[in-house]
Amino acid sequence: xxxxxRIIRFSTLLLLLTNGCVxxxxxxxxxxxxxxxxxxxxxxEEHTNTLFDDFNYSAHDEMTANGWTIRAQAGWPGVxxxxxxxxxxxxxxxxxxxxxxxxxxxxSTDGTSANTFQxxxxxxxxxxxxTYAARVYFNNGPASGPDGDQVVETFYAITPYEEALQPDFSxxxxxxxxxxxxxxxxxxxxxxxxxxxxIEPWLADNASIxxxxxxxxxxxxxxxxxxxxxxxxxxxxxxxxxGGNYYPDAPMSINFNLWFIDGGQINxxxxxxxxEDVDWVYHQAGVVxxxxxxxxxxxxxxxxxxxxxxxxxxxxxxxxSLCDL
Numbered sequence: 001x002x003x004x005x006r007i008i009r010f011s012t013l014l015l016l017l018t019n020g021c022v023x024x025x026x027x028x029x030x031x032x033x034x035x036x037x038x039x040x041x042x043x044x045e046e047h048t049n050t051l052f053d054d055f056n057y058s059a060h061d062e063m064t065a066n067g068w069t070i071r072a073q074a075g076w077p078g079v080x081x082x083x084x085x086x087x088x089x090x091x092x093x094x095x096x097x098x099x100x101x102x103x104x105x106x107x108s109t110d111g112t113s114a115n116t117f118q119x120x121x122x123x124x125x126x127x128x129x130x131t132y133a134a135r136v137y138f139n140n141g142p143a144s145g146p147d148g149d150q151v152v153e154t155f156y157a158i159t160p161y162e163e164a165l166q167p168d169f170s171x172x173x174x175x176x177x178x179x180x181x182x183x184x185x186x187x188x189x190x191x192x193x194x195x196x197x198x199i200e201p202w203l204a205d206n207a208s209i210x211x212x213x214x215x216x217x218x219x220x221x222x223x224x225x226x227x228x229x230x231x232x233x234x235x236x237x238x239x240x241x242x243g244g245n246y247y248p249d250a251p252m253s254i255n256f257n258l259w260f261i262d263g264g265q266i267n268x269x270x271x272x273x274x275x276e277d278v279d280w281v282y283h284q285a286g287v288v289x290x291x292x293x294x295x296x297x298x299x300x301x302x303x304x305x306x307x308x309x310x311x312x313x314x315x316x317x318x319x320x321s322l323c324d325l
Contacts, residue, residue, distance in 0.1 A: 047301065048311050049130075049285040051123065051254070055103035055278060056307040057091045063121075066308050069323040071120035071257075076161070076199060076325055077152075078259035081113030088119035088258075092277075100279070102137075105258040108273040109149060111265050120257035122323035123281075126314050127157055128251050130285040132172070132223040133294045136256075137277035140178040140187065140216040145272025150181035150264025153276045155221050157252035160322045164198035165205075170248035171197075172230055174221045181261040188212050191232040191240035193248070209240040218279070222291045236291040251315055253323070254283060285312050 057063045060070060071084040088107060094100035105119040134155045141147045156173040171194035180186040192208040209232075222233040228247050232240040258276050282298055289297070301309065 047297070047309060049287070049313070050297075050309055051127075051283040051312050052280065052298065052301050052306065052309045053123075054101070054280050054302065054307040055091065056101045057103070059091075060086060060089065063089075067124050067310060067321075069122045069321060071122065071323045073324065077257075078118050079109070079113050079116045079262050079265070082109075082116035082118050082260070084120050085117045088117060089121060094279070103256075103278040105256065105276045105278075106143065106273050107151065107258040107260065107275075108145075108271055109260055109265060110269050110271045111267070112269075115271070116260060116265075118257070118259040120255065120259070120323060122321065123254040124314070124321040125159070125251050125253040125319040126312055126321075127254055127283055127285065128170075128248060129225050130283060130287055131289040131294060132157060132225070132254065133221065133282040133289075133291075133298075134256070135218060135220045135279040135298075137218050137279075138176045138178070138215045139275055140214060142272045143275045145270050146266060146268050147272070148179055148266040149272065149274070150177065150179050150261040151274045152177060152181070152257075152259050152261060153274075154255070154257050155278075155281075156255050156257075157223075157248075158255060158325055159250045159252050160320070161197070161199065161325050164200075165196045165203070167196065168250040169194065169196040170250045170252050171206075172223055172225065172248060172252070174223075174232065174234075176215050178216075179264070181264050184210060185212050187214050189215050189234070189239075193230045193240075193242035193246040195245045205245075207242040207246045211239060220291060220295065222289075222294055224288045226286075226288045233291050251319055253321055254281065255323075256281075283312065 070086040070089050072086050074083050090104045092102050092104050094102050107119045109116040136155055138153050153176040158171040159169055173192040175190040177184055177188045188210050190208055190210045192206050195205040197204050219235055224231040225248055229241055229243045256278055
């Protein structure tokens with residue numbers, strides 16, 4: 001089986017599941033030798049209407065000063081009664097590149113709601129058409145403790161949930177399920193585009209494709225949203241394409257989270273923790289970029305010493321940037 005041979009499941013349906021959410025140039029990724037970091041944007045028009053974050057941080061306040069929210073309240077998704085902890089977000093040195101830093105999400109549980117701690121971070125609600133990308137590290141097993149919990153490792157964009165089946169709801173998901181969940185096998189990778197949703201009682205209207213194979217390791221995820229089509233890529237290979245009623249029609253925030261599926265925890269009171277790492281995130285508004293072009297732009301930003309840039313304008317009037325879904 002090659003690196004992205006797929007077992008495809010496609011649904012453009014009203015998907016009834018439990019508590020669920022439910023590219024092109026395949027360029028090798030290079031380890032870069034980076035110059036001294038700076039927040040200064042490149043002095044060219046090439047990087048206008050662009051969000052780029054290299055996550056070269058030492059503290060949360062540095063990150064939140066750049067428009068990020070680190071979730072601190074309970075709520076959907078995941079185990080009812082669980083807490084989203086800001087302390088679950090940390091910054092670590094990159095073992096493969098001494099000058100690079102990584103963002104790490106760590107979520108843990110002992111099987112009880114009171115001791116289940118999930119993780120989420122969100123960037124401002126101002127993204128719609130264009131190219132979304134991130135380089136992430138997925139894990140198949142826990143960093144500590146026994147394995148088997150149904151955990152969801154993600155990169156996605158979403159609007160707030162304001163009412164059931166709201167017509168202007170939008171969501172685009174990369175979701176990796178190393179231990180399965182919602183009836184899917186272990187090591188299932190889902191690509192889902194949403195028309196709308198009702199949380200209670202659960203009713204989902206989306207289009208979804210999945211593939212089943214190990215995704216442990218580093219991967220570059222790219223999503224193109226333009227001209228009525230949402231196109232998903234993993235490491236330069238096309239994995240899904242949706243359109244019609246599922247095409248995003250409302251500004252979204254950019255998000256990462258790491259959470260446990262309700263009812264999918266193993267029968268153990270031993271604490272176990274799961275991790276997902278993020279190297280960088282990139283968005284260019286209104287422009288379709290191939291995965292190869294994304295890599296070139298990220299490498300150019302890094303070569304110039306740019307660790308953060310946000311030249312994507314807010315909508316007028318602007319939207320509240322919630323971090324609760």
